[in-house]
Amino acid sequence: MFFSLSPLLYLILSILFFRFVWVITYPHPTALFVAGVFSFLQRRNRKIVFLRSSFRKNFVSVLPAMEILFFVGMLIASWAYSGVLLTMIQVGILFLQPDYFLPSLALVAAIAAMVSGSSWTTAGTLGVALIGVAEVISFPQTMAAGAIVSGCYFGDKLSPLSDTTNLASSLTHVPIWKHIKHMLRTTCISFGMAILGFYFLNLYVWDPNQVDHFTLDSGVLKSVSSFGVSWIKLIPVALVFGSSVFKMHIRISLLLGITSAVGFSGFELGIPIGIVETLIYGFDSHSGNQILDRFLSGGGVIAILPTEILILSAVWFGAVVEGYGYLNEILIQIKIWAKDRWDILLSTMGTSFLLNLVTADQYLSLVIPARAFRSLAEEKGIPEKDISRSLEDSGTITSPLIPWNSCGAFMSTSLGVSVIAFLPFVFFNLFHIILSVSLIFIAKNKTKSS
Incomplete structure (x- = not known):
C-alpha cells in the first residue's frame, strides 16, 4: 500500500521543494512532472504501451x-x-x-x-x-x-x-x-x-x-x-x-x-x-x-497557456499512476477495507478525491468510483441515491480545491487568484466536506452502538 501511495508522496515533496526550497515560477507543473518521472522509474515493468494508453485516455478526458x-x-x-x-x-x-x-x-x-x-x-x-x-x-x-x-x-x-x-x-x-x-x-x-x-x-x-x-x-x-x-x-x-x-x-x-x-x-x-x-x-x-x-x-x-501546461503535467502524472497500476492497487486495498455501508460511502468519497488529485479531471472522479463501488453497494443494500450523493459530495466539491485539477486551474485562471490563496475562504466546499464526512462517521458509530 505504501508503494502504491508513493507517487502522491513524491508529488507532495516535489511541491514543497519547488515552492519553498528551490523557488520557481511554476512549481506545480514542475512538481507533477518530476513526481511522474520518479513514479515511472521505480516500476520494473515499464512498457510504454501502458503509459501511452493511459495518457491518451486522460488527455481525451x-x-x-x-x-x-x-x-x-x-x-x-x-x-x-x-x-x-x-x-x-x-x-x-x-x-x-x-x-x-x-x-x-x-x-x-x-x-x-x-x-x-x-x-x-x-x-x-x-x-x-x-x-x-x-x-x-x-x-x-x-x-x-x-x-x-x-x-x-x-x-x-x-x-x-x-x-x-x-x-x-x-x-x-x-x-x-x-x-x-x-x-x-x-x-x-x-x-x-x-x-x-x-x-x-x-x-x-x-x-x-x-x-x-x-x-x-x-x-x-x-x-x-x-x-x-x-x-x-x-x-x-x-x-x-x-x-x-x-x-x-x-x-x-x-x-x-x-x-x-x-x-x-x-x-x-x-x-x-x-x-x-x-x-x-x-x-x-x-x-x-x-x-x-x-x-x-x-x-x-x-x-491561458500556463494553465494548459499545468493540466498537461497533471495528465502525465495521472497517466503514470493509472497506467502502471498504482491506482488499481489502491482501489483493491480500499475494497478489502470496506466492510459495511458506511465504509463504502467513505471509500466512494475518498476515491473521488484521490482521482481529483491524480487525474486532474472531475468527470473521472465521478465515473471510476461509480463503477468501482456500484456492485459492492448493491450487495450491501445501499440505496443508489446515497452513492450518487457521495460522488457529488467529494468528486464535484473537491475539484476546485486542487491547483492542477482542471476545475481548480479554471477557477484560478478566470478569477486571477491562485487556488492556494482562495482555498481557506471557499467556505461552502470546505464546510460541506466536513459535514458529509461527519454525518457518515456519526451514523457509523450509532450503528455500532446499537
Whole structure:
C-alpha cells in the first residue's frame, strides 16, 4: 500500500521543494512532472504501451476543459475590449453593498450557476466582473474569490442543467430530481453555514467606521463612474446565460459572448482592426488609472497557456499512476477495507478525491468510483441515491480545491487568484466536506452502538 501511495508522496515533496526550497515560477507543473518521472522509474515493468494508453485516455478526458479555457481567455479579452466588463463592474458597484459584500457575492454566483447549470460559465463571466468590483472597493480578492467559487459550486450542484449533477445521477441510475432532492438537505445546511461565515468575515474585514472606501472620492471609483453605465452592453452577458438555460453547449455560449462583444466594439469604433491581436494576446487598458487598468487588462489565448501546461503535467502524472497500476492497487486495498455501508460511502468519497488529485479531471472522479463501488453497494443494500450523493459530495466539491485539477486551474485562471490563496475562504466546499464526512462517521458509530 505504501508503494502504491508513493507517487502522491513524491508529488507532495516535489511541491514543497519547488515552492519553498528551490523557488520557481511554476512549481506545480514542475512538481507533477518530476513526481511522474520518479513514479515511472521505480516500476520494473515499464512498457510504454501502458503509459501511452493511459495518457491518451486522460488527455481525451481533459481536452474539452482545455478547449473551453481558450474560449474563456478570448471572452475575457473581448469583454474588456468592448467595455462589457467595465459595465458589469459598474452594475456590481451599484447593487453590491460593502456591508454585505461577501455573502452577496456567494448568493449572486449561486443564482447564476443554478440558472446556467455551469460553475465554469459563471466564474468565467460574472466571476471576472465580481473580482473587479472587489478590487475597486479595496476588498481582499482572495476572500472574494472564495465566496464566488462557493456560490458557483452550490448552484452547480443543485442545478438540473449541470453536467456533473446529471452525470452522477445517470451513473447511479437515480432520477435527476430525486438526486437533487437527496442532496438538498446537507447542501443547503453547508451553504447556510458558508453565508454565515462570509457575513462574519465581512464584519472583520470591512469597518465603515474606520474608512469609507465606497465613496466617489476614490480615484478608481471616480474613473469607473466617469464612463457612465451603458446597459445595452449587458446583452452579451444575457446571451451567454440565456443560451445556457436552453442547454446549449458551453462552447456555443462563450462563442456568442465573444462575437456579440466584438460586434458592439465594431458598432462603436468601426471595424475593430486590433481585435484578433486582442483575442490572442489579451487587452491592454490605458484609462490613465493604474488600478483600473490592472483589472481591465488581460485575457487572451496567451494568458491561458500556463494553465494548459499545468493540466498537461497533471495528465502525465495521472497517466503514470493509472497506467502502471498504482491506482488499481489502491482501489483493491480500499475494497478489502470496506466492510459495511458506511465504509463504502467513505471509500466512494475518498476515491473521488484521490482521482481529483491524480487525474486532474472531475468527470473521472465521478465515473471510476461509480463503477468501482456500484456492485459492492448493491450487495450491501445501499440505496443508489446515497452513492450518487457521495460522488457529488467529494468528486464535484473537491475539484476546485486542487491547483492542477482542471476545475481548480479554471477557477484560478478566470478569477486571477491562485487556488492556494482562495482555498481557506471557499467556505461552502470546505464546510460541506466536513459535514458529509461527519454525518457518515456519526451514523457509523450509532450503528455500532446499537
